[in-house]
Amino acid sequence: MGALEFQHDKLPRGCIRLLRVERFDSAGRLECSLKSNEITDSLEFYALSYVWGSDITSRTIRCNSKDLPVTESLHEALTALQPSLAGDTCPIWVDAICINQRDDAEKEREVAHMDDIYRRAKSVLI
Secondary structure (H helix, E strand, O other): OOOOEOOOOOOOOOEEEEEEEEEEOOOOOEEEEEEEEEOOOOOOOEEEOOOOOOOOOOEEEEEOOEEEEEOHHHHHHHHHHHHHHOOOOOOEEOHHHHOOOOOHHHHHHHHOOHHHHHHHOOEEEO
């Protein structure tokens, strides 16, 4: 893994990671930030439901100033949502990004909570 490639921080129990979709950089890449948030009744976020499609990560976004490979279908979804999300203070939960896909223990734990995450979301974007 390259020095400029995104790596997830450890996710504390009782928290979820949420993504903020911000802008396009000068190279045309989508810029985002990802951080852990404690799950509380007052936490507001959107959740994205989309078809994963191919698992080939053929596109790259910038996340916390690092390169994060994503699938074509996720890139298309985030690009389409960017104009409305960029001005919104409400972050978004996206399973492919907010769950560390390289950590099997985290994936198992977080997938078990996905129903709750979608229920807590302010709105599910499809």
